[in-house]
Amino acid sequence: MTALKVTFLFVLVSVPLKLVFALFIAMLFAKKYRGVNAYRTIYYIPSIIGGSVAVAVMWKQLFGLDGAINSIIAHLGINGPNWIAHPDYALSTLIILVVWQFGSPMLIFLAGLKQIPNELYEAAAVDGASKFSQFLKITIPMLTPIIFFNLIMQMVNGFMTFTQSFLITSGGPLDRTLFYAVYLYEKGFTHFQMGYASAMAWILLIIVAVFTSLIFKSSSLWVYYESEGGK
Amino acid sequence: MKKDKVLRSFFFHFFVIGFGLVMVYPILWSISSSLKPEFEIFKNASSLIPSEIKWDNYVKGWSGFGKITFGTFFFNSGFITFFVVLGTLFSSTLVAFGFARLKFHFKSILFVLLLATIMLPSQVTLIPQYIMFHKIGWVNTYLPLIVPAFIGGVPFFIFLLIQFIKGLPRELDEAAIIDGCSTFGVFWRIILPLMKPAIATVAIFSFYWTWDDFMTPLIYLNDTDMFTVSLGLRMFSDPSSVTAWGQMFAMSVLSLVPTFIIFLFFQKYLVDGIATTGIK
Numbered sequence: 001m002t003a004l005k006v007t008f009l010f011v012l013v014s015v016p017l018k019l020v021f022a023l024f025i026a027m028l029f030a031k032k033y034r035g036v037n038a039y040r041t042i043y044y045i046p047s048i049i050g051g052s053v054a055v056a057v058m059w060k061q062l063f064g065l066d067g068a069i070n071s072i073i074a075h076l077g078i079n080g081p082n083w084i085a086h087p088d089y090a091l092s093t094l095i096i097l098v099v100w101q102f103g104s105p106m107l108i109f110l111a112g113l114k115q116i117p118n119e120l121y122e123a124a125a126v127d128g129a130s131k132f133s134q135f136l137k138i139t140i141p142m143l144t145p146i147i148f149f150n151l152i153m154q155m156v157n158g159f160m161t162f163t164q165s166f167l168i169t170s171g172g173p174l175d176r177t178l179f180y181a182v183y184l185y186e187k188g189f190t191h192f193q194m195g196y197a198s199a200m201a202w203i204l205l206i207i208v209a210v211f212t213s214l215i216f217k218s219s220s221l222w223v224y225y226e227s228e229g230g231k
Numbered sequence: 232m233k234k235d236k237v238l239r240s241f242f243f244h245f246f247v248i249g250f251g252l253v254m255v256y257p258i259l260w261s262i263s264s265s266l267k268p269e270f271e272i273f274k275n276a277s278s279l280i281p282s283e284i285k286w287d288n289y290v291k292g293w294s295g296f297g298k299i300t301f302g303t304f305f306f307n308s309g310f311i312t313f314f315v316v317l318g319t320l321f322s323s324t325l326v327a328f329g330f331a332r333l334k335f336h337f338k339s340i341l342f343v344l345l346l347a348t349i350m351l352p353s354q355v356t357l358i359p360q361y362i363m364f365h366k367i368g369w370v371n372t373y374l375p376l377i378v379p380a381f382i383g384g385v386p387f388f389i390f391l392l393i394q395f396i397k398g399l400p401r402e403l404d405e406a407a408i409i410d411g412c413s414t415f416g417v418f419w420r421i422i423l424p425l426m427k428p429a430i431a432t433v434a435i436f437s438f439y440w441t442w443d444d445f446m447t448p449l450i451y452l453n454d455t456d457m458f459t460v461s462l463g464l465r466m467f468s469d470p471s472s473v474t475a476w477g478q479m480f481a482m483s484v485l486s487l488v489p490t491f492i493i494f495l496f497f498q499k500y501l502v503d504g505i506a507t508t509g510i511k
Contacts, residue, residue, distance in 0.1 A: 033243050041498065042251050045258065048494050048501075052443040053461040054483035058261045061476065068260050100254070107502060160352050163445045167465065184354055189450060194358050201355040208352060 002175045003183035004207075006091065010179065011158035014095045019150055022102040026109035027139070040110070047103025055097075056167035060084055063093045087174045094164055094177055105150045112146035113139070144223040152215055159208050180204055258487075265289070265480035285477075289485070292478030296466055299456050301482055304463035311376050311448075311459060312441045318380030319388060319437040320430060326383060327392030328418045332404065348386040361450060371453045380437075388433045395429040396422060431500040438493060460486045 025043060029036050049055050062068050063083035070079075083089045116139065124134045140147075162181040165171060171178035171186070180200070188197030259279055265288050267281040293301045329335070330342060364375040383389065403425075404417050412420065423430075445461045452458060458466075464486060467479035494501065 028243065028247065031243070033240055035244070039247050039251060040502075043254055044502075045494075046254060048439065049258070049443075049487050049490055051440075051445075052486065052490070053445050053464045054261075054486045055257075057464060057467065057479060057483055058257060061264070061480075062257055062260065068256075100257075156350075156352070160354065167445075181354055184357075185446070188358050188361075194362065198358045201352070201358065204352055205355050209350070212350070 003178045003180045006176065006178050007159060007161075007180040010091060010095065010098075010161065010177075011155060014098045015151065015154045015158050017095070018099045018102045018154060019105055019147065021099060022105035022150070023109050023143075023147075025102070026106045026113055027135075029106075029110055030113040040107075043106065044103035047101040050097075050101035051163060053163065053167060056164055059093070059097050059164075060168045084169055085173050087176045090169050090173055090177045094161075094168065097164055097168075098158070098161070105154060108146055108150055109143065112143050116142045141224045145225060148215070148219055148223045152212055155211060155215070156208055159204060159211075261480050262484050265477060265484045267477065269475070269477045288475075288477035288481035291475070292481040292485075295463070296455065299458075301460070301463060301485070303456055304458055304460045305485075307373075307457060308442060308459040308461070311373055312438055314373075314377045315380040315384070315441040316434055316437045318377060319384045320434060322381055322383050323385070323388040323392055323433060324423065324426065324430065325418070326389050327396055328422055330389070331393045331396035332401075332417070332422070333414070345386050345389060349390060357446075357450070364451070370451055371457070372451075373457070375451045376441075376447055385437065385440075388437065391433065392426065392429055395426060399425050428500060428503065431497060432503070435493060435497050435501055439490060442489060 029040055029043075046055075064070075065082035065085075067083075069083065081089060083093045120138050120142070121134055124138060129137065160181055161179050162185065165177045165179045165182050166185065169177040171182045181204075184197050184200045184204070187193045187200065256279075263279045263281055266284045266286070268283065268285050268287070271282060295301045295303070330338070330345070360375075361370075364370055369375050369378075399422065403421050407417050407421050443461065444459075445465075448459045448462050449465075452462065455466075460482075464479070464482055467475065467482070
């Protein structure tokens with residue numbers, strides 16, 4: 001049960017944060033400034049290496065008691081805790097790691113933003129719509145199919161997160177980062193309760209399926225498909 | 232008006248570069264830590280410039296554990312990755328061609344099954360698969376890592392290629408058949424060459440996922456001399472050994488090098504691939 005709670009919390013916080021970041025940065029990069037391609041590459045780098053063990057061990061040191069993060073905030077006069085080992089902060093550390101890798105949803109948003117016809121914005125500007133209401137009334141509705149897609153992809157990935165938690169915190173401290181996949185691995189391959197672990201896997205499948213179908217069901221309420229001529 | 236634009240552009244670059252630095256800081260930090268002498272890593276933790284550049288960490292780190300060097304780990308990872316990419320390309324292109332162009336019995340049912348397996352979390356099949364490989368005595372060999380790639384591997388890749396082939400004009404096939412081309416000939420001479428961009432995307436991602444994979448080797452490989460780089464890196468944080476942080480950073484950085492090289496060379500395929508298909 002703890003594992004489920006932790007995983008839910010993780011998915012509920014990390015997925016929206018990641019998508020908001022991705023969308024925000026994608027909007028910046030959709031403008032035609034010089035060097036945008038180079039920036040895009042740099043922002044994408046964390047995402048290509050993100051799943052590797054190298055990044056996990058690096059993260060562990062970065063947020064460790066004597067790590068770089070504490071050293072930086074020490075300059076501001078704050079004595080940082082041991083982020084990894086502190087029950088209140090460990091999960092946040094992992095969430096930051098996952099949000100840091102917002103590269104792929106960013107690229108997908110970027111491709112989506114380029115699809116939005118410029119005439120819509122021009123028409124809105126003529127009618128006196130502010131930038132912000134243009135964003136709310138044009139960008140967001142036109143992007144909903146892509147938001148929908150990203151939401152599902154990231155959610156499924158979130159539920160299956162393993163390496164990061166396994167290597168950085170091994171589920172600890174006090175089971176605060178005991179992700180479902182980590183718990184499943186422990187049951188199956190440390191305690192050799194293969195049957196139990198298999199049952200857990202099926203529960204995971206059902207949970208993911210329920211969430212996916214909920215998002216699908218709700219999609220008719222908020223996802224806008226141009227080909228259907230609106231809702 | 233013009234001044235406004237310059238100002239805005241300035242803010243854009245200022246913000247993007249600043250935030251970009253935050254984004255790459257962890258990476259730069261590990262590179263610099265790998266060059267610092269051991270005692271300095273956590274003493275001046277946040278500084279990116281080592282007081283003196285020491286290559287010691289690389290030399291010592293490479294020598295590995297016991298008699299097994301990181302050369303072995305890199306070779307193992309390279310070996311597995313090579314065959315997985317090869318296998319994935321072999322099986323997914325053929326299967327995708329079948330689904331996209333040929334007519335056969337139960338095609339629609341099989342296609343639905345294929346889609347279902349895409350949604351299936353890997354954890355669900357993990358344990359039955361392990362028991363199966365255990366029964367046929369493949370645990371602690373590379374076979375459980377490589378063979379699945381040759382028999383379908385990642386259904387998502389198949390799906391991606393099917394979509395791509397469906398976008399190719401059918402007239403080409405028909406023309407080839409009229410000219411006396413066999414079905415396999417159509418695949419080999421017409422479809423395959425046209426699929427190059429999609430194949431590149433599949434190859435790159437299959438490379439990444441295999442190179443970075445941690446869970447599968449963790450489960451199937453027991454002997455240290457068979458370990459992949461991912462497992463080798465983990466041994467640095469093994470509580471039973473004294474952790475050499477500098478060496479760990481050095482080898483971590485090295486393990487990222489192949490990924491970076493591929494990224495630099497094939498960036499275009501990668502970005503297009505993600506934008507059009509939405510792979511992670």
